[in-house]
Amino acid sequence: MKNIINNHIQLTKTAIKKIKSFILIKKNKNLKFRIYILGGGCSGFQYQFTFDENINKNDMLINQENICLIIDPISLQYLKGGKIDYVENLEGSKFIVYNPNAKNTCGCGSSFNI
Template sequence: MTATTTQDTSGGVPAREISISEFGAQKAQTILANSGKENAGVRVFIKSGGCSGYQYGMAIDDRELEGDLIVVDRGVKLLVDRMSLPLLRGSEVDFVENMMGGGFTVNNPNATSACGCGSSFRTDGSQSPDGEGSGGCSSH
């Protein structure tokens, strides 16, 4: 298995491929502790679709796959597959709460436009993959 692992041991905030906010880490640690999966982490990935072309996905995962980037930030293991990494590089996973509830979100510096619901995005010059993404936010 060839995976790249990065761990924050300096106590500082080094430049990293992907990170998680303090509040996001608190929420993720609670969810991971209740998942029943040993050594689980948060898998962050990109799939085609959504109203802006790409859509974020997240899952609790206890598998480390070949080619995964594995980052441990604020005590949370983040896993990103090699196909998603270029679109997620420099992103921060966060947890937001509002009147409609709460959920995880991705603050992505690579996104040049995003859907109003915040779960899909497009990068500079990219077309919607496979002709998808022409619908509204409710099409996810």
């Protein structure tokens, strides 16, 4: 049994719509949206996103509007209370995290420090 938690990280309506669109394109209903933190980036840590079928032993699952978000416990501690959005503008399109735990973020929005 996996750890199911809710309300620790929110997905915006725009992010949910885009995730569902990507899953339809991939034609694989078993895909889940994974967010994780890596060391590096402009500000110390960077956000990473991928679609994944595999759920690791300690992963946490967050369900929102038929979307399953996978996050490992270490990444969760840095993202708790955050919100994931999807933006399209002149600079391109990407998932972006609004992280209340970040003290500083870089200009590109994909890295932060605590």
